[in-house]
Amino acid sequence: MPGPQAPSDVVSRLPTWYRSTARDLPWRRAEFHDEFGAWGVLVSEFMLQQTPVSRVVPHLEAWLARWPTPAAMASASAAEVVHQWANLGYPRRALWLFRAAVEITERHGGIVPRDVEALLALSGIGDYTARAVAVFAYGDRHPVVDTNTRRVLARAVQGRAQPAPPSRRDLELMDSLLPDSLADAAEFNAAMMELGATMCTSRAPRCEQCPLANSCAWLAAGRPDTGDERRRQATYEGSDRQARGAVLRLLRDRSPEAVPLDLVLPEWPDPRQRDRAIDSLIADGLAEADGMALSLPR
DNA sequence: TATACGTGGGG
DNA sequence: TCCCCAAGTAT
Structure with a gap:
Protein backbone atom coordinates (compact mmCIF):
# COMPACT_ATOMS: atom_id res chain seq x y z
CA MET A 1 0.00 0.00 0.00
CA THR A 226 -2.92 5.13 -18.57
CA GLY A 227 -4.20 6.08 -22.01
CA ASP A 228 -5.98 9.14 -20.70
CA GLU A 229 -6.28 11.51 -23.60
CA ARG A 230 -4.50 14.75 -23.00
CA ARG A 231 -5.41 17.90 -24.81
CA ARG A 232 -4.04 17.50 -28.33
CA GLN A 233 -1.56 19.96 -29.66
CA ALA A 234 -2.98 22.05 -32.48
CA THR A 235 -2.11 20.86 -35.97
CA TYR A 236 1.05 22.58 -37.13
CA GLU A 237 0.70 21.98 -40.85
CA GLY A 238 -1.13 24.93 -42.37
CA SER A 239 -1.19 26.88 -39.12
CA ASP A 240 -0.37 30.52 -38.45
CA ARG A 241 2.56 29.28 -36.41
CA GLN A 242 3.98 27.53 -39.42
CA ALA A 243 3.64 30.75 -41.41
CA ARG A 244 5.41 32.75 -38.72
CA GLY A 245 8.15 30.16 -38.62
CA ALA A 246 8.61 30.33 -42.38
CA VAL A 247 8.78 34.14 -42.43
CA LEU A 248 11.25 34.27 -39.58
CA ARG A 249 13.41 31.58 -41.10
CA LEU A 250 13.61 33.66 -44.26
CA LEU A 251 14.59 36.77 -42.30
CA ARG A 252 17.26 34.82 -40.41
CA ASP A 253 18.69 33.38 -43.60
CA ARG A 254 18.90 36.81 -45.25
CA SER A 255 20.03 38.71 -42.17
CA PRO A 256 21.44 41.30 -41.93
CA GLU A 257 19.85 42.17 -45.26
CA ALA A 258 16.24 43.35 -45.34
CA VAL A 259 13.83 41.51 -47.63
CA PRO A 260 11.51 43.52 -49.88
CA LEU A 261 7.96 42.82 -48.73
CA ASP A 262 6.87 41.50 -52.13
CA LEU A 263 9.63 38.90 -51.89
CA VAL A 264 8.51 37.55 -48.52
CA LEU A 265 7.06 34.13 -49.31
CA PRO A 266 5.30 35.23 -52.52
CA GLU A 267 4.24 31.63 -53.16
CA TRP A 268 2.69 31.05 -49.73
CA PRO A 269 -0.63 29.20 -50.25
CA ASP A 270 -2.64 31.64 -48.11
CA PRO A 271 -1.46 35.24 -48.66
CA ARG A 272 -3.70 36.60 -45.92
CA GLN A 273 -2.19 34.14 -43.47
CA ARG A 274 1.29 35.18 -44.56
CA ASP A 275 0.44 38.83 -43.98
CA ARG A 276 -1.00 38.00 -40.60
CA ALA A 277 2.25 36.27 -39.73
CA ILE A 278 4.28 39.32 -40.79
CA ASP A 279 2.08 41.65 -38.76
CA SER A 280 2.23 39.49 -35.66
CA LEU A 281 6.01 39.15 -35.88
CA ILE A 282 6.28 42.93 -36.06
CA ALA A 283 3.89 43.28 -33.12
CA ASP A 284 6.03 40.86 -31.10
CA GLY A 285 9.20 42.77 -31.92
CA LEU A 286 10.66 39.85 -33.86
CA ALA A 287 10.59 41.68 -37.18
CA GLU A 288 10.82 45.26 -38.35
CA ALA A 289 9.32 46.92 -41.40
CA ASP A 290 11.53 49.60 -42.87
CA GLY A 291 9.80 51.24 -45.78
CA MET A 292 8.92 48.37 -48.11
CA ALA A 293 11.32 45.84 -46.63
CA LEU A 294 11.27 43.45 -43.70
CA SER A 295 14.17 42.46 -41.45
CA LEU A 296 15.07 41.18 -38.03
CA PRO A 297 14.74 43.91 -35.39
CA ARG A 298 17.59 46.31 -34.81
C1' DT B 1 -8.24 29.46 -16.89
C1' DA B 2 -7.40 28.58 -21.81
C1' DT B 3 -4.81 29.58 -25.76
C1' DA B 4 -0.87 31.00 -28.76
C1' DC B 5 3.61 30.25 -29.46
C1' DG B 6 8.48 26.46 -33.30
C1' DT B 7 10.92 22.77 -34.35
C1' DG B 8 12.47 18.26 -34.77
C1' DG B 9 13.12 13.48 -32.92
C1' DG B 10 11.21 9.00 -31.43
C1' DG B 11 7.73 5.28 -31.13
C1' DT C 1 3.39 7.70 -41.93
C1' DC C 2 1.44 9.99 -38.25
C1' DC C 3 1.11 11.41 -33.74
C1' DC C 4 3.06 12.54 -29.45
C1' DC C 5 5.84 15.29 -26.93
C1' DA C 6 9.55 18.52 -25.04
C1' DA C 7 13.36 21.97 -17.95
C1' DG C 8 7.19 27.45 -19.85
C1' DT C 9 5.65 32.25 -20.36
C1' DA C 10 2.60 35.86 -21.47
C1' DT C 11 -1.85 37.39 -22.28
Missing part, protein backbone atom coordinates in the same frame (compact mmCIF):
# COMPACT_ATOMS: atom_id res chain seq x y z
CA PRO A 2 1.41 3.39 -0.96
CA GLY A 3 -0.69 5.36 1.48
CA PRO A 4 0.74 8.18 3.53
CA GLN A 5 4.31 6.85 3.34
CA ALA A 6 4.57 7.58 -0.35
CA PRO A 7 5.88 11.14 0.05
CA SER A 8 8.58 10.21 2.56
CA ASP A 9 9.67 7.32 0.37
CA VAL A 10 10.04 9.68 -2.52
CA VAL A 11 12.29 11.88 -0.43
CA SER A 12 14.40 9.03 0.89
CA ARG A 13 14.89 6.95 -2.25
CA LEU A 14 15.30 9.54 -4.95
CA PRO A 15 18.70 11.05 -4.02
CA THR A 16 20.50 7.69 -4.12
CA TRP A 17 19.07 6.94 -7.53
CA TYR A 18 19.94 10.41 -8.80
CA ARG A 19 23.56 10.27 -7.65
CA SER A 20 24.15 7.02 -9.49
CA THR A 21 22.27 7.72 -12.72
CA ALA A 22 22.10 11.47 -13.35
CA ARG A 23 22.99 12.48 -16.89
CA ASP A 24 26.21 14.39 -17.37
CA LEU A 25 24.77 17.67 -18.65
CA PRO A 26 26.80 20.84 -19.20
CA TRP A 27 24.95 22.92 -16.60
CA ARG A 28 25.59 20.25 -13.97
CA ARG A 29 29.38 20.51 -14.24
CA ALA A 30 31.40 22.54 -11.77
CA GLU A 31 33.47 24.11 -14.56
CA PHE A 32 30.32 25.40 -16.18
CA HIS A 33 29.41 27.25 -13.01
CA ASP A 34 32.99 28.50 -12.55
CA GLU A 35 33.04 29.86 -16.07
CA PHE A 36 29.53 31.21 -16.65
CA GLY A 37 27.93 31.37 -13.21
CA ALA A 38 24.28 32.28 -12.85
CA TRP A 39 24.23 33.72 -16.36
CA GLY A 40 25.06 30.32 -17.80
CA VAL A 41 22.29 28.73 -15.78
CA LEU A 42 19.83 31.41 -16.83
CA VAL A 43 20.64 31.01 -20.52
CA SER A 44 20.32 27.23 -20.31
CA GLU A 45 16.94 27.54 -18.59
CA PHE A 46 15.62 29.86 -21.27
CA MET A 47 16.67 27.39 -23.96
CA LEU A 48 15.16 24.48 -22.06
CA GLN A 49 11.72 26.09 -21.94
CA GLN A 50 9.88 23.61 -24.17
CA THR A 51 12.95 22.55 -26.15
CA PRO A 52 14.47 19.09 -25.53
CA VAL A 53 17.82 18.77 -23.76
CA SER A 54 19.43 17.09 -26.76
CA ARG A 55 18.73 20.09 -28.96
CA VAL A 56 19.83 22.66 -26.39
CA VAL A 57 23.26 21.25 -25.57
CA PRO A 58 24.99 22.02 -28.89
CA HIS A 59 23.64 25.58 -28.95
CA LEU A 60 24.51 26.51 -25.40
CA GLU A 61 28.27 26.36 -25.78
CA ALA A 62 28.36 28.60 -28.83
CA TRP A 63 25.95 31.02 -27.23
CA LEU A 64 27.98 31.49 -24.06
CA ALA A 65 31.23 31.70 -26.02
CA ARG A 66 29.77 34.63 -27.93
CA TRP A 67 28.03 36.31 -24.99
CA PRO A 68 29.67 35.16 -21.73
CA THR A 69 27.93 37.84 -19.61
CA PRO A 70 24.61 39.69 -19.53
CA ALA A 71 26.41 42.92 -20.42
CA ALA A 72 27.97 41.30 -23.48
CA MET A 73 24.56 40.27 -24.76
CA ALA A 74 22.99 43.59 -23.84
CA SER A 75 25.47 45.34 -26.12
CA ALA A 76 24.44 43.18 -29.07
CA SER A 77 21.35 43.80 -31.19
CA ALA A 78 18.06 41.94 -31.04
CA ALA A 79 18.72 40.85 -34.62
CA GLU A 80 21.98 39.18 -33.67
CA VAL A 81 20.33 37.42 -30.76
CA VAL A 82 17.36 36.16 -32.78
CA HIS A 83 19.77 35.01 -35.49
CA GLN A 84 21.93 33.11 -33.01
CA TRP A 85 18.81 31.44 -31.63
CA ALA A 86 18.62 29.65 -34.98
CA ASN A 87 16.15 26.78 -35.00
CA LEU A 88 15.64 26.33 -31.27
CA GLY A 89 11.98 27.22 -31.69
CA TYR A 90 9.72 29.76 -29.98
CA PRO A 91 11.96 32.67 -31.03
CA ARG A 92 10.15 35.03 -28.68
CA ARG A 93 12.33 33.43 -26.02
CA ALA A 94 15.42 34.83 -27.76
CA LEU A 95 13.92 38.29 -27.61
CA TRP A 96 12.93 37.87 -23.98
CA LEU A 97 16.41 36.63 -23.11
CA PHE A 98 17.90 39.67 -24.82
CA ARG A 99 15.54 41.97 -22.90
CA ALA A 100 16.39 40.19 -19.65
CA ALA A 101 20.09 40.76 -20.36
CA VAL A 102 19.42 44.46 -20.82
CA GLU A 103 17.35 44.59 -17.64
CA ILE A 104 20.04 42.76 -15.67
CA THR A 105 22.67 45.14 -17.00
CA GLU A 106 20.66 48.28 -16.29
CA ARG A 107 18.90 47.38 -13.06
CA HIS A 108 21.27 44.90 -11.40
CA GLY A 109 24.71 46.09 -12.43
CA GLY A 110 25.17 43.16 -14.79
CA ILE A 111 24.72 40.57 -12.03
CA VAL A 112 21.93 38.01 -12.39
CA PRO A 113 19.69 38.63 -9.37
CA ARG A 114 19.41 35.99 -6.69
CA ASP A 115 16.06 37.00 -5.25
CA VAL A 116 13.06 35.15 -6.72
CA GLU A 117 10.91 38.28 -6.89
CA ALA A 118 13.63 40.16 -8.74
CA LEU A 119 14.05 37.25 -11.14
CA LEU A 120 10.30 37.08 -11.74
CA ALA A 121 10.36 40.73 -12.75
CA LEU A 122 12.70 39.98 -15.68
CA SER A 123 11.38 39.42 -19.21
CA GLY A 124 10.59 35.82 -20.06
CA ILE A 125 11.06 34.52 -16.52
CA GLY A 126 8.17 32.84 -14.75
CA ASP A 127 7.63 30.62 -11.73
CA TYR A 128 9.81 27.81 -13.01
CA THR A 129 12.81 29.72 -14.35
CA ALA A 130 13.01 32.14 -11.43
CA ARG A 131 13.29 29.33 -8.90
CA ALA A 132 15.53 27.22 -11.12
CA VAL A 133 18.07 30.05 -11.24
CA ALA A 134 17.82 30.75 -7.51
CA VAL A 135 18.29 27.06 -6.70
CA PHE A 136 20.65 25.73 -9.38
CA ALA A 137 22.82 28.84 -9.71
CA TYR A 138 22.78 30.19 -6.15
CA GLY A 139 21.95 27.13 -4.07
CA ASP A 140 18.96 28.66 -2.33
CA ARG A 141 16.03 26.62 -1.04
CA HIS A 142 12.86 26.88 -3.15
CA PRO A 143 10.50 24.39 -4.79
CA VAL A 144 11.41 24.09 -8.50
CA VAL A 145 8.40 22.69 -10.31
CA ASP A 146 8.44 21.89 -14.00
CA THR A 147 6.27 19.52 -16.02
CA ASN A 148 8.44 16.53 -15.07
CA THR A 149 8.13 17.25 -11.37
CA ARG A 150 4.39 17.75 -11.64
CA ARG A 151 4.02 14.40 -13.38
CA VAL A 152 6.11 12.59 -10.74
CA LEU A 153 4.09 14.20 -7.95
CA ALA A 154 0.84 13.31 -9.68
CA ARG A 155 1.81 9.65 -10.00
CA ALA A 156 3.99 8.82 -7.00
CA VAL A 157 2.10 10.90 -4.46
CA GLN A 158 -1.39 11.49 -5.81
CA GLY A 159 -1.93 8.29 -7.79
CA ARG A 160 -2.95 10.06 -10.97
CA ALA A 161 -1.75 9.28 -14.49
CA GLN A 162 -1.25 12.90 -15.46
CA PRO A 163 -0.91 16.10 -13.44
CA ALA A 164 -3.72 18.59 -13.09
CA PRO A 165 -3.13 21.97 -14.74
CA PRO A 166 -0.28 23.94 -13.13
CA SER A 167 -1.23 25.73 -9.92
CA ARG A 168 0.24 27.08 -6.73
CA ARG A 169 -0.67 23.76 -5.12
CA ASP A 170 2.22 22.19 -7.03
CA LEU A 171 4.62 24.63 -5.40
CA GLU A 172 3.13 24.00 -1.98
CA LEU A 173 3.27 20.22 -2.32
CA MET A 174 6.85 20.28 -3.59
CA ASP A 175 7.81 22.69 -0.82
CA SER A 176 6.40 20.31 1.78
CA LEU A 177 8.65 17.51 0.49
CA LEU A 178 11.85 19.54 0.28
CA PRO A 179 14.70 18.37 2.53
CA ASP A 180 15.92 20.88 5.09
CA SER A 181 19.49 21.45 4.00
CA LEU A 182 20.21 23.71 1.05
CA ALA A 183 22.30 21.16 -0.81
CA ASP A 184 19.81 18.34 -0.28
CA ALA A 185 16.90 20.52 -1.35
CA ALA A 186 18.65 21.56 -4.55
CA GLU A 187 19.53 17.97 -5.34
CA PHE A 188 15.97 16.83 -4.64
CA ASN A 189 14.62 19.42 -7.06
CA ALA A 190 16.98 18.17 -9.76
CA ALA A 191 16.25 14.54 -8.98
CA MET A 192 12.50 14.96 -9.39
CA MET A 193 13.01 16.57 -12.80
CA GLU A 194 15.48 13.88 -13.79
CA LEU A 195 13.12 11.06 -12.82
CA GLY A 196 10.30 12.62 -14.82
CA ALA A 197 12.56 13.16 -17.82
CA THR A 198 14.15 9.72 -17.98
CA MET A 199 11.96 7.24 -16.10
CA CYS A 200 8.52 8.57 -15.23
CA THR A 201 7.91 9.79 -18.78
CA SER A 202 4.60 10.96 -20.09
CA ARG A 203 3.88 8.30 -22.68
CA ALA A 204 5.76 5.13 -21.74
CA PRO A 205 6.92 5.20 -18.11
CA ARG A 206 9.51 2.55 -17.22
CA CYS A 207 7.94 1.54 -13.93
CA GLU A 208 9.85 -1.76 -13.87
CA GLN A 209 13.10 0.14 -13.38
CA CYS A 210 11.76 3.00 -11.28
CA PRO A 211 13.36 3.57 -7.86
CA LEU A 212 9.94 4.58 -6.52
CA ALA A 213 8.10 1.50 -7.77
CA ASN A 214 7.59 0.17 -4.24
CA SER A 215 5.84 3.29 -3.03
CA CYS A 216 4.26 4.81 -6.12
CA ALA A 217 0.57 5.46 -5.55
CA TRP A 218 -0.26 5.26 -9.24
CA LEU A 219 1.56 1.98 -9.82
CA ALA A 220 -0.02 0.47 -6.70
CA ALA A 221 -3.45 1.39 -8.06
CA GLY A 222 -2.68 -0.50 -11.27
CA ARG A 223 -1.75 2.53 -13.38
CA PRO A 224 -5.31 3.76 -13.89
CA ASP A 225 -6.15 6.05 -16.80
Whole structure:
Protein backbone atom coordinates (compact mmCIF):
# COMPACT_ATOMS: atom_id res chain seq x y z
CA MET A 1 0.00 0.00 0.00
CA PRO A 2 1.41 3.39 -0.96
CA GLY A 3 -0.69 5.36 1.48
CA PRO A 4 0.74 8.18 3.53
CA GLN A 5 4.31 6.85 3.34
CA ALA A 6 4.57 7.58 -0.35
CA PRO A 7 5.88 11.14 0.05
CA SER A 8 8.58 10.21 2.56
CA ASP A 9 9.67 7.32 0.37
CA VAL A 10 10.04 9.68 -2.52
CA VAL A 11 12.29 11.88 -0.43
CA SER A 12 14.40 9.03 0.89
CA ARG A 13 14.89 6.95 -2.25
CA LEU A 14 15.30 9.54 -4.95
CA PRO A 15 18.70 11.05 -4.02
CA THR A 16 20.50 7.69 -4.12
CA TRP A 17 19.07 6.94 -7.53
CA TYR A 18 19.94 10.41 -8.80
CA ARG A 19 23.56 10.27 -7.65
CA SER A 20 24.15 7.02 -9.49
CA THR A 21 22.27 7.72 -12.72
CA ALA A 22 22.10 11.47 -13.35
CA ARG A 23 22.99 12.48 -16.89
CA ASP A 24 26.21 14.39 -17.37
CA LEU A 25 24.77 17.67 -18.65
CA PRO A 26 26.80 20.84 -19.20
CA TRP A 27 24.95 22.92 -16.60
CA ARG A 28 25.59 20.25 -13.97
CA ARG A 29 29.38 20.51 -14.24
CA ALA A 30 31.40 22.54 -11.77
CA GLU A 31 33.47 24.11 -14.56
CA PHE A 32 30.32 25.40 -16.18
CA HIS A 33 29.41 27.25 -13.01
CA ASP A 34 32.99 28.50 -12.55
CA GLU A 35 33.04 29.86 -16.07
CA PHE A 36 29.53 31.21 -16.65
CA GLY A 37 27.93 31.37 -13.21
CA ALA A 38 24.28 32.28 -12.85
CA TRP A 39 24.23 33.72 -16.36
CA GLY A 40 25.06 30.32 -17.80
CA VAL A 41 22.29 28.73 -15.78
CA LEU A 42 19.83 31.41 -16.83
CA VAL A 43 20.64 31.01 -20.52
CA SER A 44 20.32 27.23 -20.31
CA GLU A 45 16.94 27.54 -18.59
CA PHE A 46 15.62 29.86 -21.27
CA MET A 47 16.67 27.39 -23.96
CA LEU A 48 15.16 24.48 -22.06
CA GLN A 49 11.72 26.09 -21.94
CA GLN A 50 9.88 23.61 -24.17
CA THR A 51 12.95 22.55 -26.15
CA PRO A 52 14.47 19.09 -25.53
CA VAL A 53 17.82 18.77 -23.76
CA SER A 54 19.43 17.09 -26.76
CA ARG A 55 18.73 20.09 -28.96
CA VAL A 56 19.83 22.66 -26.39
CA VAL A 57 23.26 21.25 -25.57
CA PRO A 58 24.99 22.02 -28.89
CA HIS A 59 23.64 25.58 -28.95
CA LEU A 60 24.51 26.51 -25.40
CA GLU A 61 28.27 26.36 -25.78
CA ALA A 62 28.36 28.60 -28.83
CA TRP A 63 25.95 31.02 -27.23
CA LEU A 64 27.98 31.49 -24.06
CA ALA A 65 31.23 31.70 -26.02
CA ARG A 66 29.77 34.63 -27.93
CA TRP A 67 28.03 36.31 -24.99
CA PRO A 68 29.67 35.16 -21.73
CA THR A 69 27.93 37.84 -19.61
CA PRO A 70 24.61 39.69 -19.53
CA ALA A 71 26.41 42.92 -20.42
CA ALA A 72 27.97 41.30 -23.48
CA MET A 73 24.56 40.27 -24.76
CA ALA A 74 22.99 43.59 -23.84
CA SER A 75 25.47 45.34 -26.12
CA ALA A 76 24.44 43.18 -29.07
CA SER A 77 21.35 43.80 -31.19
CA ALA A 78 18.06 41.94 -31.04
CA ALA A 79 18.72 40.85 -34.62
CA GLU A 80 21.98 39.18 -33.67
CA VAL A 81 20.33 37.42 -30.76
CA VAL A 82 17.36 36.16 -32.78
CA HIS A 83 19.77 35.01 -35.49
CA GLN A 84 21.93 33.11 -33.01
CA TRP A 85 18.81 31.44 -31.63
CA ALA A 86 18.62 29.65 -34.98
CA ASN A 87 16.15 26.78 -35.00
CA LEU A 88 15.64 26.33 -31.27
CA GLY A 89 11.98 27.22 -31.69
CA TYR A 90 9.72 29.76 -29.98
CA PRO A 91 11.96 32.67 -31.03
CA ARG A 92 10.15 35.03 -28.68
CA ARG A 93 12.33 33.43 -26.02
CA ALA A 94 15.42 34.83 -27.76
CA LEU A 95 13.92 38.29 -27.61
CA TRP A 96 12.93 37.87 -23.98
CA LEU A 97 16.41 36.63 -23.11
CA PHE A 98 17.90 39.67 -24.82
CA ARG A 99 15.54 41.97 -22.90
CA ALA A 100 16.39 40.19 -19.65
CA ALA A 101 20.09 40.76 -20.36
CA VAL A 102 19.42 44.46 -20.82
CA GLU A 103 17.35 44.59 -17.64
CA ILE A 104 20.04 42.76 -15.67
CA THR A 105 22.67 45.14 -17.00
CA GLU A 106 20.66 48.28 -16.29
CA ARG A 107 18.90 47.38 -13.06
CA HIS A 108 21.27 44.90 -11.40
CA GLY A 109 24.71 46.09 -12.43
CA GLY A 110 25.17 43.16 -14.79
CA ILE A 111 24.72 40.57 -12.03
CA VAL A 112 21.93 38.01 -12.39
CA PRO A 113 19.69 38.63 -9.37
CA ARG A 114 19.41 35.99 -6.69
CA ASP A 115 16.06 37.00 -5.25
CA VAL A 116 13.06 35.15 -6.72
CA GLU A 117 10.91 38.28 -6.89
CA ALA A 118 13.63 40.16 -8.74
CA LEU A 119 14.05 37.25 -11.14
CA LEU A 120 10.30 37.08 -11.74
CA ALA A 121 10.36 40.73 -12.75
CA LEU A 122 12.70 39.98 -15.68
CA SER A 123 11.38 39.42 -19.21
CA GLY A 124 10.59 35.82 -20.06
CA ILE A 125 11.06 34.52 -16.52
CA GLY A 126 8.17 32.84 -14.75
CA ASP A 127 7.63 30.62 -11.73
CA TYR A 128 9.81 27.81 -13.01
CA THR A 129 12.81 29.72 -14.35
CA ALA A 130 13.01 32.14 -11.43
CA ARG A 131 13.29 29.33 -8.90
CA ALA A 132 15.53 27.22 -11.12
CA VAL A 133 18.07 30.05 -11.24
CA ALA A 134 17.82 30.75 -7.51
CA VAL A 135 18.29 27.06 -6.70
CA PHE A 136 20.65 25.73 -9.38
CA ALA A 137 22.82 28.84 -9.71
CA TYR A 138 22.78 30.19 -6.15
CA GLY A 139 21.95 27.13 -4.07
CA ASP A 140 18.96 28.66 -2.33
CA ARG A 141 16.03 26.62 -1.04
CA HIS A 142 12.86 26.88 -3.15
CA PRO A 143 10.50 24.39 -4.79
CA VAL A 144 11.41 24.09 -8.50
CA VAL A 145 8.40 22.69 -10.31
CA ASP A 146 8.44 21.89 -14.00
CA THR A 147 6.27 19.52 -16.02
CA ASN A 148 8.44 16.53 -15.07
CA THR A 149 8.13 17.25 -11.37
CA ARG A 150 4.39 17.75 -11.64
CA ARG A 151 4.02 14.40 -13.38
CA VAL A 152 6.11 12.59 -10.74
CA LEU A 153 4.09 14.20 -7.95
CA ALA A 154 0.84 13.31 -9.68
CA ARG A 155 1.81 9.65 -10.00
CA ALA A 156 3.99 8.82 -7.00
CA VAL A 157 2.10 10.90 -4.46
CA GLN A 158 -1.39 11.49 -5.81
CA GLY A 159 -1.93 8.29 -7.79
CA ARG A 160 -2.95 10.06 -10.97
CA ALA A 161 -1.75 9.28 -14.49
CA GLN A 162 -1.25 12.90 -15.46
CA PRO A 163 -0.91 16.10 -13.44
CA ALA A 164 -3.72 18.59 -13.09
CA PRO A 165 -3.13 21.97 -14.74
CA PRO A 166 -0.28 23.94 -13.13
CA SER A 167 -1.23 25.73 -9.92
CA ARG A 168 0.24 27.08 -6.73
CA ARG A 169 -0.67 23.76 -5.12
CA ASP A 170 2.22 22.19 -7.03
CA LEU A 171 4.62 24.63 -5.40
CA GLU A 172 3.13 24.00 -1.98
CA LEU A 173 3.27 20.22 -2.32
CA MET A 174 6.85 20.28 -3.59
CA ASP A 175 7.81 22.69 -0.82
CA SER A 176 6.40 20.31 1.78
CA LEU A 177 8.65 17.51 0.49
CA LEU A 178 11.85 19.54 0.28
CA PRO A 179 14.70 18.37 2.53
CA ASP A 180 15.92 20.88 5.09
CA SER A 181 19.49 21.45 4.00
CA LEU A 182 20.21 23.71 1.05
CA ALA A 183 22.30 21.16 -0.81
CA ASP A 184 19.81 18.34 -0.28
CA ALA A 185 16.90 20.52 -1.35
CA ALA A 186 18.65 21.56 -4.55
CA GLU A 187 19.53 17.97 -5.34
CA PHE A 188 15.97 16.83 -4.64
CA ASN A 189 14.62 19.42 -7.06
CA ALA A 190 16.98 18.17 -9.76
CA ALA A 191 16.25 14.54 -8.98
CA MET A 192 12.50 14.96 -9.39
CA MET A 193 13.01 16.57 -12.80
CA GLU A 194 15.48 13.88 -13.79
CA LEU A 195 13.12 11.06 -12.82
CA GLY A 196 10.30 12.62 -14.82
CA ALA A 197 12.56 13.16 -17.82
CA THR A 198 14.15 9.72 -17.98
CA MET A 199 11.96 7.24 -16.10
CA CYS A 200 8.52 8.57 -15.23
CA THR A 201 7.91 9.79 -18.78
CA SER A 202 4.60 10.96 -20.09
CA ARG A 203 3.88 8.30 -22.68
CA ALA A 204 5.76 5.13 -21.74
CA PRO A 205 6.92 5.20 -18.11
CA ARG A 206 9.51 2.55 -17.22
CA CYS A 207 7.94 1.54 -13.93
CA GLU A 208 9.85 -1.76 -13.87
CA GLN A 209 13.10 0.14 -13.38
CA CYS A 210 11.76 3.00 -11.28
CA PRO A 211 13.36 3.57 -7.86
CA LEU A 212 9.94 4.58 -6.52
CA ALA A 213 8.10 1.50 -7.77
CA ASN A 214 7.59 0.17 -4.24
CA SER A 215 5.84 3.29 -3.03
CA CYS A 216 4.26 4.81 -6.12
CA ALA A 217 0.57 5.46 -5.55
CA TRP A 218 -0.26 5.26 -9.24
CA LEU A 219 1.56 1.98 -9.82
CA ALA A 220 -0.02 0.47 -6.70
CA ALA A 221 -3.45 1.39 -8.06
CA GLY A 222 -2.68 -0.50 -11.27
CA ARG A 223 -1.75 2.53 -13.38
CA PRO A 224 -5.31 3.76 -13.89
CA ASP A 225 -6.15 6.05 -16.80
CA THR A 226 -2.92 5.13 -18.57
CA GLY A 227 -4.20 6.08 -22.01
CA ASP A 228 -5.98 9.14 -20.70
CA GLU A 229 -6.28 11.51 -23.60
CA ARG A 230 -4.50 14.75 -23.00
CA ARG A 231 -5.41 17.90 -24.81
CA ARG A 232 -4.04 17.50 -28.33
CA GLN A 233 -1.56 19.96 -29.66
CA ALA A 234 -2.98 22.05 -32.48
CA THR A 235 -2.11 20.86 -35.97
CA TYR A 236 1.05 22.58 -37.13
CA GLU A 237 0.70 21.98 -40.85
CA GLY A 238 -1.13 24.93 -42.37
CA SER A 239 -1.19 26.88 -39.12
CA ASP A 240 -0.37 30.52 -38.45
CA ARG A 241 2.56 29.28 -36.41
CA GLN A 242 3.98 27.53 -39.42
CA ALA A 243 3.64 30.75 -41.41
CA ARG A 244 5.41 32.75 -38.72
CA GLY A 245 8.15 30.16 -38.62
CA ALA A 246 8.61 30.33 -42.38
CA VAL A 247 8.78 34.14 -42.43
CA LEU A 248 11.25 34.27 -39.58
CA ARG A 249 13.41 31.58 -41.10
CA LEU A 250 13.61 33.66 -44.26
CA LEU A 251 14.59 36.77 -42.30
CA ARG A 252 17.26 34.82 -40.41
CA ASP A 253 18.69 33.38 -43.60
CA ARG A 254 18.90 36.81 -45.25
CA SER A 255 20.03 38.71 -42.17
CA PRO A 256 21.44 41.30 -41.93
CA GLU A 257 19.85 42.17 -45.26
CA ALA A 258 16.24 43.35 -45.34
CA VAL A 259 13.83 41.51 -47.63
CA PRO A 260 11.51 43.52 -49.88
CA LEU A 261 7.96 42.82 -48.73
CA ASP A 262 6.87 41.50 -52.13
CA LEU A 263 9.63 38.90 -51.89
CA VAL A 264 8.51 37.55 -48.52
CA LEU A 265 7.06 34.13 -49.31
CA PRO A 266 5.30 35.23 -52.52
CA GLU A 267 4.24 31.63 -53.16
CA TRP A 268 2.69 31.05 -49.73
CA PRO A 269 -0.63 29.20 -50.25
CA ASP A 270 -2.64 31.64 -48.11
CA PRO A 271 -1.46 35.24 -48.66
CA ARG A 272 -3.70 36.60 -45.92
CA GLN A 273 -2.19 34.14 -43.47
CA ARG A 274 1.29 35.18 -44.56
CA ASP A 275 0.44 38.83 -43.98
CA ARG A 276 -1.00 38.00 -40.60
CA ALA A 277 2.25 36.27 -39.73
CA ILE A 278 4.28 39.32 -40.79
CA ASP A 279 2.08 41.65 -38.76
CA SER A 280 2.23 39.49 -35.66
CA LEU A 281 6.01 39.15 -35.88
CA ILE A 282 6.28 42.93 -36.06
CA ALA A 283 3.89 43.28 -33.12
CA ASP A 284 6.03 40.86 -31.10
CA GLY A 285 9.20 42.77 -31.92
CA LEU A 286 10.66 39.85 -33.86
CA ALA A 287 10.59 41.68 -37.18
CA GLU A 288 10.82 45.26 -38.35
CA ALA A 289 9.32 46.92 -41.40
CA ASP A 290 11.53 49.60 -42.87
CA GLY A 291 9.80 51.24 -45.78
CA MET A 292 8.92 48.37 -48.11
CA ALA A 293 11.32 45.84 -46.63
CA LEU A 294 11.27 43.45 -43.70
CA SER A 295 14.17 42.46 -41.45
CA LEU A 296 15.07 41.18 -38.03
CA PRO A 297 14.74 43.91 -35.39
CA ARG A 298 17.59 46.31 -34.81
C1' DT B 1 -8.24 29.46 -16.89
C1' DA B 2 -7.40 28.58 -21.81
C1' DT B 3 -4.81 29.58 -25.76
C1' DA B 4 -0.87 31.00 -28.76
C1' DC B 5 3.61 30.25 -29.46
C1' DG B 6 8.48 26.46 -33.30
C1' DT B 7 10.92 22.77 -34.35
C1' DG B 8 12.47 18.26 -34.77
C1' DG B 9 13.12 13.48 -32.92
C1' DG B 10 11.21 9.00 -31.43
C1' DG B 11 7.73 5.28 -31.13
C1' DT C 1 3.39 7.70 -41.93
C1' DC C 2 1.44 9.99 -38.25
C1' DC C 3 1.11 11.41 -33.74
C1' DC C 4 3.06 12.54 -29.45
C1' DC C 5 5.84 15.29 -26.93
C1' DA C 6 9.55 18.52 -25.04
C1' DA C 7 13.36 21.97 -17.95
C1' DG C 8 7.19 27.45 -19.85
C1' DT C 9 5.65 32.25 -20.36
C1' DA C 10 2.60 35.86 -21.47
C1' DT C 11 -1.85 37.39 -22.28
